[in-house]
Amino acid sequence: MSKSTSRALWSVAGGAALALLSGVTLGCDAGAPKTSPSAEDATPAARIGERTITIAELDAHIKDGLFEQASEGRDAAKLYELRSEAVEQMIDDELVDAEAKLRNTTREALLQAEAAKAEAVEQADVQAFYDQIKARLGDTKLEAVEGQIRMRLEQQRHAEAQQAFIEGLREKAEVHVDIEPPRIAIAADGPSRGPEGAPVTIVEFSDYQCPYCKRAEPTLDQVLKRYPEQVRLVYRHFPLDGHEQARPAAEAAACAGDQGKFWEYHALVFQSSPQLAAEKLRELAEKAKLDVAAFDACVAAKTHAAKVEADLDAGREAGVSGTPAFFVNGIPLSGARALPEFVKLIDRELAGAAK
Secondary structure, three states: OOHHHHHHHHHHHHHHHHHHHOOOOOOOOOOOOOOOHHHHHOOEEEEEOOEEEEHHHHHHHHHHHHHHHHOOOOOHHHHHHHHHHHHHHHHHHHHHHHHHHHOOOOHHHHHHHHHOOOOOOOHHHHHHHHHHHHHHOOOOOHHHHHHHHHHHHHHHHHHHHHHHHHHHHHHHHOOOOOOOOOOOOOOOOOOEEOOOOOOEEEEEEEOOOOHHHHHHHHHHHHHHHHOOOOEEEEEEEOOOOOOOOHHHHHHHHHHHHHOOOHHHHHHHHHHHOOOOOHHHHHHHHHHOOOOHHHHHHHHHOOOOHHHHHHHHHHHHHOOOOOOOEEEEOOEEEEOOOOHHHHHHHHHHHHHHHHO
């Protein structure tokens, strides 16, 4: 099998499995012997004349540095994200440990037993997966990759079974997470999709030349489809300095908005991104069936330059430093996130609104 074939299988099949595995603790062995911290703390790490730097001091320095780096200087939004992820992992670990103790077994054996309950991978499953990815594999036949496909599908199903088991433990334990996210007051000022009175408003700051913003578009479509009455999406411009065509594209999209076709033009711009020269923007106006003469006049007069600048100022004031950046009812969420991350946050907001 070629290296390119192996990489294709890993990226398609392994990616889903690894994403699922990330939510389940598999690498921790509760029964492994541990070095006593008291025996290690005073071990010398370095000496400066008469001064001795101990392992304990070194570890504390590393931990502090890593924490500062991970929290981006204790930024409120990043701190909330780190703490939320950590507390969820701690909850899962403690629930699994308690259940293993109750069953008089180890956490590793317990998780392996739950994985074994997963539905078996049939030959039809392997064939169906191969059919999905065979265009990427060139002339590679099923027989050459069947083992890898089966292994990846089994990993995925094992991870799903383990995660379902942990979710069951959480439900029985009536878990409550009390960490409150920071909320930033941000005006929902821009083109929008979804009902005006929706209980959840997502304000997005985006850049038409940013590949991650382009990647986020299908996810946002899924969010709106999943919550047709509960979510409103508001778009605000945040063209980055390094993207020379992003600001003209933002102004052009606002001109399309003057003709009631912002979202149609917006979709076409992202489809063409990053190729957004002036002639391309005009071509897209024709494709969107705009009044091209009016569009040209609007673009030439830079009618919406002040609006784009106002969006930039609002984003900077809210702490936006990159794109895409989202504020879900004021709660910051940065980067091209996967659908489950939006769903988790939206569901929490909806539950809070119901209370």
